[in-house]
Amino acid sequence: MAHATFTSEGQNMESFRLLSGHKIPAVGLGTWRSGSQATHAVVTALVEGGYRHIDTAWEYGDQREIGQGIKRAMHAGLERRDLFVTSKLWCTELSPERVRPGLQNTLKELQLEYLDLYLIHWPFRLREGASKPPKAGDVLDFDMEGVWREMENLVKDNLVRTIGVCNFTVTKLNKLLGFAELIPSVCQMEMHPGWRNDTMLEFCKKNEIHVTAYSPLGSQEGGRDLIHDQTVDRIAKKLNKTPGQVLVKWGLQRGTSVIPKSLNPERIKENIKVFDWVIPEQDFQALNSITDQKRVMDGEDIFVNKTEGPFRSVADLWDHED
Ligand code: NDP
Numbered sequence: 053m054a055h056a057t058f059t060s061e062g063q064n065m066e067s068f069r070l071l072s073g074h075k076i077p078a079v080g081l082g083t084w085r086s087g088s089q090a091t092h093a094v095v096t097a098l099v100e101g102g103y104r105h106i107d108t109a110w111e112y113g114d115q116r117e118i119g120q121g122i123k124r125a126m127h128a129g130l131e132r133r134d135l136f137v138t139s140k141l142w143c144t145e146l147s148p149e150r151v152r153p154g155l156q157n158t159l160k161e162l163q164l165e166y167l168d169l170y171l172i173h174w175p176f177r178l179r180e181g182a183s184k185p186p187k188a189g190d191v192l193d194f195d196m197e198g199v200w201r202e203m204e205n206l207v208k209d210n211l212v213r214t215i216g217v218c219n220f221t222v223t224k225l226n227k228l229l230g231f232a233e234l235i236p237s238v239c240q241m242e243m244h245p246g247w248r249n250d251t252m253l254e255f256c257k258k259n260e261i262h263v264t265a266y267s268p269l270g271s272q273e274g275g276r277d278l279i280h281d282q283t284v285d286r287i288a289k290k291l292n293k294t295p296g297q298v299l300v301k302w303g304l305q306r307g308t309s310v311i312p313k314s315l316n317p318e319r320i321k322e323n324i325k326v327f328d329w330v331i332p333e334q335d336f337q338a339l340n341s342i343t344d345q346k347r348v349m350d351g352e353d354i355f356v357n358k359t360e361g362p363f364r365s366v367a368d369l370w371d372h373e374d
């Protein structure tokens with residue numbers, strides 16, 4: 053359920069209430085592949101765009117730049133308590149003894165005392181220095197229960213407000229729910245009209261796990277060009293909105309928070325102007341009917357070794373659920 057929480061530049065900013073009791077702003081800034089331009093993007097988003105949610109990860113290599121952006125936004129008058137900062141535990145840190153040091157390194161890079169949301173980035177453990185694609189021995193056993201206990205301890209120690217996962221399947225979430233003392237409040241998954249992933253969305257809703265939709269515009273180089281999709285373009289023209297806005301709004305109307313990435317100041321500001329209009333039902337259903345459903349982020353190049361395993365195919369990674 054979305055709630056209007058505060059106003060920025062005359063527009064309502066909605067948020068979703070999480071199982072943890074905290075609220076996640078409905079639109080956040082994605083920062084993957086933002087590199088040295090991340091600082092400027094974060095300042096534009098927070099100070100000019102009215103964003104309050106920034107999504108990053110250790111693996112993106114941009115946490116220092118993001119920390120600088122947050123600092124500048126706070127000098128401009130924003131308070132830490134008004135911001136929602138998400139980061140993710142990378143696959144090389146996916147063993148119980150590496151969870152806390154992983155978080156501490158992230159906090160240090162971001163120059164923050166706590167995170168609002170910490171996510172397991174992928175449910176596969178990698179050896180330090182693993183190749184792409186992985187060689188034999190690069191993908192290691194993942195002690196999900198041990199790692200989750202340590203994630204829970206980060207909440208108990210007030211280093212993290214809310215914990216969650218990314219790139220899970222129903223099978224893996226069921227396993228986690230079997231031993232979790234703190235239920236994951238958020239599951240971050242690829243979702244856009246070219247990969248609706250209704251199965252995961254329904255499973256999460258049934259279990260009151262909030263979904264954040266990543267790659268909402270179809271992602272970047274090598275992704276799916278939804279911006280120029282005929283249906284998206286037709287609806288955008290009809291509603292007098294941009295294709296980017298239609299794609300973000302589609303995610304919100306499905307009950308997910310959405311984290312579009314942009315380095316372009318105009319597009320950053322455009323992507324969050326989505327709170328005072330709706331996609332009519334007929335157009336929403338047309339977006340729900342786009343064919344050729346396919347993941348962009350299938351994980352193949354990072355985790356699949358076709359001859360040595362343990363994951364010999366993309367279907368193995370996703371527990372043969374697609
Ligand atoms: P997005 O779907 O957000 O698309 C980003 C691309 O769209 C960029 O090339 C951007 O270019 C362009 N763009 C942005 N706004 C517009 C617009 N209004 N009109 C036209 N083009 C636009 O891709 P991402 O894959 O980056 O996903 C978003 C975020 O989700 C990531 O940055 C990351 O934070 C998170 N993520 C999480 C993953 C996980 O495993 N948990 C996996 C992948 C992503 P430009 O910058 O030039 O505007």
Ligand code: 1BO
Pocket residue numbers: 084109111
């Ligand atoms: C490998 C990282 C993908 C973006 O989250």
